[in-house]
Amino acid sequence: MVTLNATWGAGRGSVLRLLAAVALLGWAANAGAQPITADSASSDLPAGYIVFPKIVVHTTGSPTAPVLPGGIATDTLIQLTNTNEAAPINVDCWWVNANSHCGGCTTGPIRTCGSICTTTLDCPLGLSCVQGWVTDDFQIRLTPGQPIAFTASSGLNRLPCDPGAQGPGCPGSPADQAMGTIRSAPEDPFMGELKCVEVDDDDDPVPANHIKGEATIVSTTVQPAPPVPPILPGTTTAAAYNGIGFQADQTFTPTQDPTDPLCLGSLPPGAAAGVACNQLYAPCPGVLILNHFFDGAATEIGGVVDTELVLAPCSEDLGNITRSGNFQVLAQLLIYNEFEQRFSSSSRVTCYRSTRLSDIDTGPGPTGDAFSIFSVGVQGTIAGQTRIRGVQGAPNGLGYGLLGVACENYHAGSLAGPILSRTAFNLHQDGFRQEGDAVYLEVLP
Amino acid sequence: MSTVKGLRAGRIALVLIGMTLTAATVGAEERFTTERPSTVLLFPKVVNTSDTIIQITNTTNLLVNVHCFYVNGQDVGGAPIWQITDFDLVLTRQQPTHWSVRNGRGVNPNDSETGLDPGLVPPVVPGFTGFLACVEVMPSGEPSGANSLKGEATIGEVTTLGAPGNHVSKYNAIGIQACGQGGCGGGGQPVNDDNILELNNVEFAACPGGLLLNFAAENSEDVAIGPTNPPSVVSTNLTLIPCGLDLENLVPASTLQTINLRNEFESPGSVSQVPVDCWFSRDLGDPLFGNEMTIGGLQTFFGSGIIRPAAPGQVPVLGVANVLHMAGDGSSDTAATNLHFCNEPLAPSGCNQVNSEIRLPSLP
Numbered sequence: 001m002v003t004l005n006a007t008w009g010a011g012r013g014s015v016l017r018l019l020a021a022v023a024l025l026g027w028a029a030n031a032g033a034q035p036i037t038a039d040s041a042s043s044d045l046p047a048g049y050i051v052f053p054k055i056v057v058h059t060t061g062s063p064t065a066p067v068l069p070g071g072i073a074t075d076t077l078i079q080l081t082n083t084n085e086a087a088p089i090n091v092d093c094w095w096v097n098a099n100s101h102c103g104g105c106t107t108g109p110i111r112t113c114g115s116i117c118t119t120t121l122d123c124p125l126g127l128s129c130v131q132g133w134v135t136d137d138f139q140i141r142l143t144p145g146q147p148i149a150f151t152a153s154s155g156l157n158r159l160p161c162d163p164g165a166q167g168p169g170c171p172g173s174p175a176d177q178a179m180g181t182i183r184s185a186p187e188d189p190f191m192g193e194l195k196c197v198e199v200d201d202d203d204d205p206v207p208a209n210h211i212k213g214e215a216t217i218v219s220t221t222v223q224p225a226p227p228v229p230p231i232l233p234g235t236t237t238a239a240a241y242n243g244i245g246f247q248a249d250q251t252f253t254p255t256q257d258p259t260d261p262l263c264l265g266s267l268p269p270g271a272a273a274g275v276a277c278n279q280l281y282a283p284c285p286g287v288l289i290l291n292h293f294f295d296g297a298a299t300e301i302g303g304v305v306d307t308e309l310v311l312a313p314c315s316e317d318l319g320n321i322t323r324s325g326n327f328q329v330l331a332q333l334l335i336y337n338e339f340e341q342r343f344s345s346s347s348r349v350t351c352y353r354s355t356r357l358s359d360i361d362t363g364p365g366p367t368g369d370a371f372s373i374f375s376v377g378v379q380g381t382i383a384g385q386t387r388i389r390g391v392q393g394a395p396n397g398l399g400y401g402l403l404g405v406a407c408e409n410y411h412a413g414s415l416a417g418p419i420l421s422r423t424a425f426n427l428h429q430d431g432f433r434q435e436g437d438a439v440y441l442e443v444l445p
Numbered sequence: 446m447s448t449v450k451g452l453r454a455g456r457i458a459l460v461l462i463g464m465t466l467t468a469a470t471v472g473a474e475e476r477f478t479t480e481r482p483s484t485v486l487l488f489p490k491v492v493n494t495s496d497t498i499i500q501i502t503n504t505t506n507l508l509v510n511v512h513c514f515y516v517n518g519q520d521v522g523g524a525p526i527w528q529i530t531d532f533d534l535v536l537t538r539q540q541p542t543h544w545s546v547r548n549g550r551g552v553n554p555n556d557s558e559t560g561l562d563p564g565l566v567p568p569v570v571p572g573f574t575g576f577l578a579c580v581e582v583m584p585s586g587e588p589s590g591a592n593s594l595k596g597e598a599t600i601g602e603v604t605t606l607g608a609p610g611n612h613v614s615k616y617n618a619i620g621i622q623a624c625g626q627g628g629c630g631g632g633g634q635p636v637n638d639d640n641i642l643e644l645n646n647v648e649f650a651a652c653p654g655g656l657l658l659n660f661a662a663e664n665s666e667d668v669a670i671g672p673t674n675p676p677s678v679v680s681t682n683l684t685l686i687p688c689g690l691d692l693e694n695l696v697p698a699s700t701l702q703t704i705n706l707r708n709e710f711e712s713p714g715s716v717s718q719v720p721v722d723c724w725f726s727r728d729l730g731d732p733l734f735g736n737e738m739t740i741g742g743l744q745t746f747f748g749s750g751i752i753r754p755a756a757p758g759q760v761p762v763l764g765v766a767n768v769l770h771m772a773g774d775g776s777s778d779t780a781a782t783n784l785h786f787c788n789e790p791l792a793p794s795g796c797n798q799v800n801s802e803i804r805l806p807s808l809p
Contacts, residue, residue, distance in 0.1 A: 039474055042478070042480065043479065043480055043783075044478060044479045044480065044783055044784075044785050044786050045785060045786055045788070046657070046785065046787075046789075059673070060673060073673045075669045075671075076669070077668060077669040079659045079747060081657070081659050081749045083657060083787075083789070083794070085707075085793040085794055086792075086793055143711045144711060145707040145711060145713075145749065146707065146709065146711050146749075147659055147707060147708075147709060147747050147748055147749035148709055148747065149659075149661070149668070149746065149747040151668060151669055151671075160709035160710050160745065161709070161710055161711060167710055168710055168712075169710070170710050170711045171711065212657055212659070212785050213659070214659055214782050216669060216768070216770075216780055218667065218669035218670060218770055220670050220673055220674040220677075220772045220776065221674060221772070221774060221776065222673050222674065223673070223674045223675075223773060223774055230773075230774050231774075232607065232774060233606050233607025233774075233776070234674065234772065234774035234775070234776045235606065235611070235776050236670070236674070236770060236771070236772040236774075236776040236777050236778050237778045238669075238768070238770040238778040238779065238780040239780055240768065240780035240781065240782045241782070242782055242783060242785070289482075289502070289504060289595060291500045291502050291541055291595065291596075291597050293543075299498055299545075299599075300496055300498060300545035300547065300548060301495070301496045301498060301545070301599065301601050301602050301603055301613060302602055302603035302604055303603035303611075303613075336539045336540065336541060337541070337560065338540065338541055338542055338543075338559065338560020338561055339559075339560055339561055340537045340538060340539060340540045340561060342539070380559050380560075381559045381560035382543060382558070382559070382560070383500055383541045383542065383543040383560070384541055385502045385504075385539060385540075385541040387539075408599075408613070408615065410603045410611070410613050412603075412605060412606045417606075418606055420603050420604075420605075420606060420611040421601065421603050421611045421612060421613040421778050422613070422778065423599065423601075423613045423614050423615040423780065423781070424615070424780070425597060425615045425616065425617060426479070426480055426617060426783070427480070428480045428481060428482065428504075428595045428617070429480055429481060430481070430482060430504060
């Protein structure tokens with residue numbers, strides 16, 4: 001779908017000219033494409049490939065930095081459902097670990113990493129905090145219509161309906177039973193993504209759309225075990241969003257070559273000779289649209305609010321850490337306040353970016369936040385709209401589309417105060433990326 | 446025809462041809478959506494028991510006019526009062542705006558609400574529980590089909606550390622996209638200028654055949670809190686409105702729904718004849734659901750459900766889920782999610798799209 005608002009402030013005449021050009025280009029580029037059922041990624045329909053861009057874990061069980069009583073523990077609950085009421089489905093999932101480590105990690109068969117960090121200030125003198133990018137996968141089978149849920153910190157050793165699991169068991173033959181183990185997130189603390197693809201018994205992606213899911217990030221005060229009295233006042237926050245789904249083109253014939261990528265829209269330019277689409281899915285959004293309150297705003301519902309934005313590339317090479325870890329997309333942001341005044345900024349998304357809005361143009365931490373174009377003091381209005389699109393930076397064979405979710409934090413008193421409540425929501429989107437994006441899966445032995 | 450006009454007409458024709466061909470080849474699907482700009486926005490849960498902040502944005506570079514309707518579904522004497530209050534907004538290009546439903550928003554450049562005031566937004570009455578519908582219109586009042594609007598609702602209240610009611614949840618407005626020429630799978634036509642918005646995949650997208658709900662069993666332990674802050678509990682509030690409105694004759698929309706359930710062991714269950722009368726908001730432990738979705742009835746921590754019309758002729762519903770997470774120390778928060786749409790017509794899902802309409806008040 002080509003929309004009028006893809007013109008970024010053009011006049012009416014140029015809107016028409018641009019529309020004509022884009023429409024004709026779109027037609028020409030799509031002349032040989034297969035039809036798809038949704039015109040870009042969607043978080044409100046079941047899909048064949050689903051992404052949870054924001055998974056956060058920091059619990060009392062962390063081997064390196066356990067949360068102590070009185071501290072705030074965080075975990076993410078993931079709900080997945082097979083919407084196929086008639087048949088079981090197989091699902092391959094990947095944790096994408098975007099933790100940063102002091103001094104980074106070594107490569108090679110035995111991988112060692114420094115301690116987990118947020119900024120270089122967390123590291124010993126002489127070591128910098130380096131963002132990583134590692135994947136860890138698991139495979140499961142869900143019975144017809146089966147809903148499951150698990151926390152990222154714990155995973156699930158055996159699924160309900162697994163013949164070895166406790167419980168009443170499920171109808172159907174042994175081949176129809178659930179199976180597999182859901183690995184826990186690879187580190188604690190953890191920050192990153194979860195991606196799941198509907199596959200067949202040979203792990204090849206299938207042209208079907210039966211996965212839906214939600215993620216809920218829950219934080220709560222760690223209370224000491226009785227008889228120690230509870231630490232009061234405690235806080236609990238919860239923020240939920242829907243997994244972002246890419247609907248598979250059900251008329252497409254998969255190549256079933258595991259080295260071929262999942263194509264989002266089409267195969268991006270620059271792919272190696274002989275590479276084709278293993279499976280075709282709906283394309284990445286052209287523009288992400290975030291409605292937000294400016295950081296530091298005191299809204300009518302109370303508290304002082306700031307917004308965290310998570311951006312991740314649509315394209316990834318899940319089996320090639322180096323290729324994906326060095327993959328950088330430049331995100332261009334247009335910001336409008338309630339006076340219709342426009343500002344712009346840009347930000348690098350190096351495989352994964354989770355940031356407060358004010359830190360996009362002022363650097364990490366509270367220093368300088370009052371001077372950010374995302375600050376309520378600078379903008380002068382409570383609400384704003386930010387339009388985000390990836391503009392460049394993809395290596396050959398990968399596209400530069402972006403996905404994201406947003407999370408609002410409501411603080412007591414000021415932005416330095418404790419977080420009293422939190423909420424998350426899916427970003428809106430406009431148009432789709434004609435150039436296509438690619439997700440190369442890990443080739444399993 | 447002048448040369449300039451001729452060139453312009455030719456250019457527009459070129460655009461239309463290009464757009465039609467593009468739509469046909471990529472299969473553009475104007476539909477009910479929670480993430481794409483639309484012509485109609487529905488905010489199913491708007492309350493003044495705590496406050497609700499509405500955010501609406503014009504995502505285009507053209508000025509748009511919007512006609513909004515608060516519908517009060519407050520229960521008085523066992524029936525919704527179905528009171529409607531309407532107002533108009535004007536949004537300049539790309540303009541975001543917001544207001545609190547408790548306070549409304551005046552047109553006063555000197556008040557504390559900075560930014561271009563979009564129009565006079567009245568406050569709702571104390572105790573208001575209902576929904577908000579906003580329709581993009583032409584300056585003269587007829588419906589437009591430009592799909593320019595997006596919106597969010599933020600429900601809750603934040604006071605001080607340790608206070609019991611620090612709850613904020615947010616969901617995206619449900620958008621109904623106008624089909625446009627060749628849209629909605631190919632059969633779309635431009636929006637006509639009458640006061641009836643036909644949800645039929647010709648003028649506007651047809652209603653989804655059902656809703657998909659993932660839920661935690663009512664009153665079960667919150668597994669994400671678990672032993673960290675025991676004992677915890679989780680409770681889900683489900684808000685539903687009928688897919689279709691008669692704002693001209695003030696006829697409260699009413700429909701019956703069936704919820705087919707599965708627990709984690711694939712065991713089926715169902716709740717039949719759920720009446721959605723104007724505005725429906727119940728916890729999953731409500732007696733209406735017959736204990737089917739509580740931890741005692743479901744017998745697993747999580748379940749899924751498909752909400753569909755109970756019989757042919759009944760319209761489907763639209764809705765959001767708002768989940769309360771409460772920890773052992775008494776602290777709690779809520780988290781809202783938009784429900785997924787079910788459009789799979791094949792059995793056993795059987796989610797067939799349904800035609801309906803939104804009837805606006807006639808223009809004088």
